[in-house]
Amino acid sequence: MAFGPIMRFAVERDDEALTIELAPLTKEAMAEFIDAKHGGGMQRFTVGRYMGRSGAPVLEDEHEWYERVRQEKDSLIWGIWVITDEGRLLIGNSAIVDIGQEGHSGFIRQATTGSMIFNKEYWGKGIASAAHKARTWFAFQHLGLHRLKSAVIQANGGSRKALERSGYQLVYTERNEQYSGGQLEHMDCLECLNPLDLFWSQWWHGDRPSRATQAARRRTKEAMAWAEQFVELL
C-alpha cells in the first residue's frame, strides 16, 4: 500500500479558487504525466531539470513507475488533482518516501519528501505550498514522524519557497550536485522537524535548538494549524 489517503483543500489566488485533492494515483491517469494536451508534462526539460532528469519518459515508463511505487511498503504517495464540476485532472504528485528507514537509533522516525507539478499551467498558484502544508500535517499529526528531509537545487527558488512555508530549513549544502544550463548547481539539504512537544523533546532531549530552528518550528506549527482548519481528511 503506497498511496496516501484523500486530503482536500482549496487554494485561492487572484480571484481564482481551485479545489485540490491529494489522492491516490490511478494507472489510467498516468498518461497525464506526459500528455501533449498539457504541454508534454514530464517530457519538458523545464519540468524535470531540477530533479536531475534530462531525458523524457514515455507512457511505458510511467506505468512501470506506477507499478513499482504501488508496491512500496515504506512510501506514501499522492497524486495532486484539480477537482472541477467536469471531473478530476491530475497535475502532479507529492510523496513521503523511505518512511522510518533513516536514523539508526530505531527510535527516531524520519522520511524524505518530494513533489512535482508536471502541468506548468498550474505553477505559481500556491498549490505546492498548500500541498506541502497538508503533507507535513499528515506526516507529523497522523504518522508520528520526527523529521522530514528534502533536497532542492539552489536555482529552484519556487520549490525552496514552498517548502519554507511549512518550516523546512537548511541543514547543509551539497556543492556541485548537478550540471544544468551551462553551470554547476549546488543542492540545499533541508529538514522539517515535528514541532509537537512529544516529538520536539525527543529530538532535542536537552540540546538547544538555534533561533533559526525555533523560527522554523513556528512556521511548521502555523502550517499545521492551517491544515487542521482547512484540510479535509476524508
Ligand SMILES: CC(C)(COP(=O)(O)OP(=O)(O)OC[C@H]1O[C@@H](n2cnc3c(N)ncnc32)[C@H](O)[C@@H]1OP(=O)(O)O)[C@@H](O)C(=O)NCCC(=O)NCCS
Ligand atoms: C517547484 C514546484 C513544485 C512549485 O510549485 P508551485 O505550486 O508553483 O509553488 P507555489 O505556487 O506554492 O509557490 C512557489 C512560490 O515561489 C515563487 N517562485 C517561483 N519561482 C521562484 C524563484 N525562481 N525564486 C524565488 N521564488 C520563486 C512563486 O512566485 C511562489 O511564491 P508566491 O506564492 O509568493 O507567489 C513546481 O514549480 C514544480 O513542480 N516544478 C518542477 C518539479 C520540481 O522542481 N520539483 C521540486 C523538486 S525539489
